Amino acid sequence: MNRKLNFIDLFAGAGGLSEGFIRAGFNPIAHVEMNKDACDTLKTRTAYHFLKENNRIKEYYDYLKDKINRDELWAKVPTHLIKSVINKEISPETLPSIFETIDNELGKEKVDLVIGGPPCQAYSIAGRARDPKGMTDDPRNHLYKYYVEFLERYKPNMFVFENVPGILSANNGQYLELIFKAVKDAGYDLDKKVLNAKNFGVLQDRKRVIIIGWKQELNLKYPDFQDKVNQYEVLKDLFSDLPKIKSGQGEWKSTKYSKKTNNYLESTGIRNGIDFTTQHISRKNNENDLEIYRIAVDKWVNEGKRLNYAELPERLIKHNNTKSFTNRFQVVNHKDLAHTVVAHICADGHYYIHPDINQNRSITVREAARIQSFPDDYFFESSRTTAFKQIGNAVPVLMAEGIAKKIKEMI
Incomplete structure (x- = not known):
């Protein structure tokens, strides 16, 4: 396989998960994120990758040294790449236009992978403790449904869904059951594990639930990750x-x-x-x-x-x-x-x-x-x-890269 593997990043944040997958040789087709500042960060990082690939990295450094402003930096990048960062909240109203933007970017290319995790506040133990209703009324509990719509539309071979450990116990585990059922109905098998960033070389004790899924006909299983032994301070x-x-x-x-x-x-x-x-x-x-x-x-x-x-x-x-x-x-x-x-x-x-x-x-x-x-x-x-x-909201880049390398082997 000579072509790069394409992915879509949903609820992309500042791009920690995406950066790890890019490092492992994947190609981002689109990032979807509702926060404008995070989208601006993604656009700036898109400029970095484009300029680096085209041996023009000095132009990116000019921005970091304040020799050019942000608009001048973004102007150096093909418009379609900047537009591939989609600054929209994912909802029934916005989905058609998000799909249209991604379809235009894709052309005839295939989406190999969907990555990302809905905002974790609704599932987090701390968030539930602060809310009198335990976040049961929070509409973010149901954002996974849109994630599944992307799986149904683009039919990637695999997906990676990231969230906080609190998702395991949210609403007595019922949200997780709903997610698993919706994904299986869409034609995917899946499994989950709690992974710790420290086992990927990150100098941080950070546990995350990583759900990995694959098309049912591929007959895969959840990958084994080799824990890295930390020797640094x-x-x-x-x-x-x-x-x-x-x-x-x-x-x-x-x-x-x-x-x-x-x-x-x-x-x-x-x-x-x-x-x-x-x-x-x-x-x-x-x-x-x-x-x-x-x-x-x-x-x-x-x-x-x-x-x-x-x-x-x-x-x-x-x-x-x-x-x-x-x-x-x-x-x-x-x-x-x-x-x-x-x-x-x-x-x-x-x-x-x-x-x-x-x-x-x-x-x-x-x-x-x-x-x-x-x-x-x-x-x-x-x-x-x-x-x-x-x-604070990001997936550590080294953790994302470690996951991405395994996914690449599997695909």
């Missing part, structure tokens, strides 16, 4: 070459590295050949929070203990609730693995405090992206807050 290997900055410091665009690369950054493709990165910029915190950060880091690094908010000096406690969420200030593990990065990082950085007490801040956009194994030339549009949200 967050502070020593993942963050070591980024300039040391304090709260409120950093650069949105071009930032020079402070050290040479290392084995982890090279082998994962996080550092990929250029001598600068972007978005190494931190939030500005007030003095109260900074004092709490110092206490939290000292406790974690020197005693191996997590901070209990209720045990802080009274003058530092600003929240009335000291009974729940007592771990609201948490330091990123300086050794071994970081804890799961979630979209809430866009609200504040208290749950992701940098483990270096001398820097005394929460992690930067670039550090969060590295925990999710995004390469350093991946640029997130269009503000620090939206970038954090996109990163």
